[in-house]
Amino acid sequence: MNTVPVIDARGISLEFNGVAALKGVSIQLQAGRVHALVGENGAGKSSLAKVISGLYRPTRGELTLLGRQVQFASPLKARQAGVSLIHQEPTPFPDLSLAENIFAGSVPRRLGLVDRKAMLERAGEIFAEIGLQRSPTELAASLPIADQQLLELAAAMAQELKVVIFDETTAPLTPNEVDRLFGIIDRLKERGVAIGIVSHHLHEVFRVADEVSVLRDGALVSSGPIGNYDRDSLIRAMVGRDVKSNSHQSSSHQPSSYHPGQVQREVVLRVEGLSGKNFADCSLVLHAGEIVGIGGLVGAGRTELLRAIAGLDKPVAGSVELGGEKVKFSSPREAAQSGLVMVPEDRRHDALLLERPIRENVVLPILRRLANRFGFISRKVEVEMAERETGRFSTKMAGIDQPVGELSGGNQQKVVLASRIAVGPKILLLDEPTRGVDVGAKQEIHDHIRSLAQEGVAILMVSSDLPELLAISDRVLVMAAGTIQGELSGERATEEGVMSLAVAR
Amino acid sequence: MTNRLPAAVRESIPPALGIAICFLLVPKLAAPTALESIASWMPMLWLLAIGQLLVIVAGAVDVSVGSILGFATMALGMFLKTHPDAPVALSFAVAAGVGLVAGLINGAIVGYLKVPPLVTTIATLASFRGLAFMVSGATTITGSVVSDSVTNLASKGVPIGSYTVPWILIFAILAAxxxxxxxxxxxxxxxxxxxxxxxxxxxxxxISSSSIYLLVFGLSGLFAGFAAVAYLSRFAMAAPGSAGVGLELSAIAAVVIGGAKLSGGTGRIFPVTLGCLFLSVLNVSLAVIGVGADWQLLVFGLFLLAALGANRTADPSKNSSSATGSRKAA
Known part of the structure; x- marks a missing residue:
């Protein structure tokens, strides 16, 4: 066996605007071996995969390929050197044929012209090798996501493939498609390709990996042959030693506006057997004044569930009841009229008009209500409203006429919350309410969520931030692979408890 | 099942249907005079559309081609004033050279200065029109200036039966x-x-975006230069304020009727050719049946809308509503 590792990354650090995503990580990928990278959301797994495949340039550290130091200027250079990354969400060229997808940017030529025959032949060979049963002449537009991933792999194999990293590739796949992918990985192993996989699913890791490395907060915390680990020890390494103290601390000053058994609260939302894209058969109940958290890993179907409840996507089965009445929202506006409001995760795309002033952003959802009987909106009323709503959050801003895009992430999020709360919801769905928000703003947002609950608003919150999830939720539902795996509350609501349910399948 | 058909066939159906309908409704179109009118009108639009097609395939748009045509036409006219005996190949070279340079300027602004294509070409639409005035000293090129070698391109050609296929159409066919x-x-x-x-x-x-933009805008300018020769050969006169005005919209319409997506990635020469033919036939039909000048633009616009609508329904990828609102997240 070759002793020189195919990829040897030493002391890799990566910073974005001074924030460390990777802190001195060293890792080796060997020929014909599968190396798994595991860790919580945001631990740095994907960043490391992107550094190795030339998408990010490391701030510090060095990378060698077969003993030679390399510095990939671009993903193309990495690919030409035989290093490829297969993305969870592939980006094919929908208007081109599959063969052209594989060879885009580096078509086989004869006399300077496209050698179509060679292109189709070679594509056919690669498809046969990876078991993709498609014609090289068909268009990529209609390909299901599993085949799109294989198409990326095929493109990688058009060059001499030395290293391939699968970044959460199995997340959107069905079990059969996962089996097919693992079959392909076995064949790549036999050919001596060095393979990295980034995965949330520990049973998959135990199934295919030869080595495993655990990342936490951008640092390598544990690494070794897969035989040295079992499920529990991996989870412990992912979550870290200081978990227990953390969760105790958070549960101790848990405000708990809701005490089961003490007061019989009104059920405001009942979801029965709801199914849709990426989630199935989800049932839950939400009481007035209660904060219910939804934990789980990225791709578990949590956002999709919230979107379906809010009427953004149509569920394929199941029902949603609001205050005892079955509802079928066909738009967020209908939902808001019934008192249900969702705050989306991606505030820049889905929740804000970045170039417009804070004032307009805050009053946008309630413009109709502000209009006088002639249908006009009084500037004075608008200003008062915007000042009152932003004032509740102590938003740091130059004034309500400042464009919202100029604010920091935390203050932008406060504007989003202010605008959605101005609607006066009875039920608030929050998707990652503090993502990309600084610590101070986070605390304020948490306080505000709690006080809303005390006023009787029912809150359903998706969060990948475990301490946050445990600190402000009255109970926590954990999702994995599109279904609700269990409910945790009180003593059982610990980081380990959540992770243990989240990696199940 | 339209989506089972090869794309080239599918994209050809709407313009082909449009042409068929015109011929059914207006039998007089088959008369030699009407056909010759179509044959002399089409090359100019066709050449513009071929250049425009590549810009649209790249996901951009070039609204300056009408002005480039105007600029190149006036430059060629001034050249012919001083060189009345210039061979026709040199006329092509002058117009094509002016068009190419203008197109490369567009390409450089979009590709290297990163100004959006629509903004860039709206600005150069004005600038190149200005250059058309400057190069001609704001004078009109009259018939006495335009040499026979240029006008013969439209009036003479290869006889087929009782018809004559003009040289400029043959040039456009070869270019296509x-x-x-x-x-x-x-x-x-x-x-x-x-x-x-x-x-x-x-x-x-x-794949570098800068070189792509330079290439497609350069080609678009080059073909606008060729179209300038077609313009001058057909009209044998040109005014800086009117030569090519509005033709960019016809060229874009022809490309879209020919099935290219404005968002980029698709577009084929043959269906776009049918798109040009349809617009030419439609234009001539309205004149033949005597739709008054006051009604012509309105009727033309309504037909255009119908053709674009037909094109949209024929493309399965444009009908799926599932493409929206499914952005993937946690």
């Missing part, structure tokens, strides 16, 4: 065949399709 071969066989032009289909993916494959 050459471009059809080029877009299928030149690696660089295949990259334009990849870039228009998915710019981020193209970047990952090392």
């Amino acid at each position: 065949l050459a471009m059809d071969f080029a877009v299928k066989s030149l690696p660089k032009l295949r990259s334009v399709y990849a870039f228009g289909s998915n710019a981020e993916g193209a970047f990952r494959r090392g």
Whole structure:
């Protein structure tokens, strides 16, 4: 066996605007071996995969390929050197044929012209090798996501493939498609390709990996042959030693506006057997004044569930009841009229008009209500409203006429919350309410969520931030692979408890 | 099942239907005078549309081609004033050279200064029109200036039966065949399709956006230069304030009727050719049946809308409503 590792990354650090995503990580990928990278959301797994495949340039550290130091200027250079990354969400060229997808940017030529025959032949060979049963002449537009991933792999194999990293590739796949992918990985192993996989699913890791490395907060915390680990020890390494103290601390000053058994609260939302894209058969109940958290890993179907409840996507089965009445929202506006409001995760795309002033952003959802009987909106009323709503959050801003895009992430999020709360919801769905928000703003947002609950608003919150999830939720539902795996509350609501349910399948 | 058909056939159906309908409704179109009118009108639009097609495949748009045509026409007219005996090849070279330079300027602004294509070409639409005035000293090119070698391109040609296929149409046919071969066989032009289909993916494959823009706008300008020769050969006169005004919209319409997506990535020479033919036939039909000048533009616009609508329904990929609102998140 070759002793020189195919990829040897030493002391890799990566910073974005001074924030460390990777802190001195060293890792080796060997020929014909599968190396798994595991860790919580945001631990740095994907960043490391992107550094190795030339998408990010490391701030510090060095990378060698077969003993030679390399510095990939671009993903193309990495690919030409035989290093490829297969993305969870592939980006094919929908208007081109599959063969052209594989060879885009580096078509086989004869006399300077496209050698179509060679292109189709070679594509056919690669498809046969990876078991993709498609014609090289068909268009990529209609390909299901599993085949799109294989198409990326095929493109990688058009060059001499030395290293391939699968970044959460199995997340959107069905079990059969996962089996097919693992079959392909076995064949790549036999050919001596060095393979990295980034995965949330520990049973998959135990199934295919030869080595495993655990990342936490951008640092390598544990690494070794897969035989040295079992499920529990991996989870412990992912979550870290200081978990227990953390969760105790958070549960101790848990405000708990809701005490089961003490007061019989009104059920405001009942979801029965709801199914849709990426989630199935989800049932839950939400009481007035209660904060219910939804934990789980990225791709578990949590956002999709919230979107379906809010009427953004149509569920394929199941029902949603609001205050005892079955509802079928066909738009967020209908939902808001019934008192249900969702705050989306991606505030820049889905929740804000970045170039417009804070004032307009805050009053946008309630413009109709502000209009006088002639249908006009009084500037004075608008200003008062915007000042009152932003004032509740102590938003740091130059004034309500400042464009919202100029604010920091935390203050932008406060504007989003202010605008959605101005609607006066009875039920608030929050998707990652503090993502990309600084610590101070986070605390304020948490306080505000709690006080809303005390006023009787029912809150359903998706969060990948475990301490946050445990600190402000009255109970926590954990999702994995599109279904609700269990409910945790009180003593059982610990980081380990959540992770243990989240990696199940 | 329209979506089972090859794309080239599917994209050809709406313009072909439009042409068929025109001929059914207006039998007089088959008369030699009407056909010759179509044959002399079409090359100019066709050449513009071929250039425009590549810009649209790259996901951009070039609204300055009418002004480039005007500029190149006036430049050629001034050249013919001083060189009345210039061979026709030199006339082509002058107009094509002016068009190419103008197109490369567009391409450089979009590709290197990163100004959006629509903004860039709206600005150069004005600027090149201004140059058309400057180069001609704001004078009109009259018939006495335009040499026979140029006008013969439209009036003489290869006789087929009782018809004459004008030289300029033969040039356009050859240019279209050459471009059809080029877009299928030149690696660089295949990259334009990849870039228009998915710019981020193209970047990952090392395809440079700057060189793509320089290429497609350069070609668009070059073909506008060819179209200038067609213009001058047909009208034998040109005024700086009117030569080519509004033709950019016809060219864009022809490309879209020919099935190219405005978002980029698709577009074929043959269906676009039918798109040009349809617009030419429609234009001539309205004149033949005597729709008054006051009604012509309105009727033309309504037909255009119908053709674009037909094109949209024929493309299965444009009908799926599931493409919206499914952005993936946690």
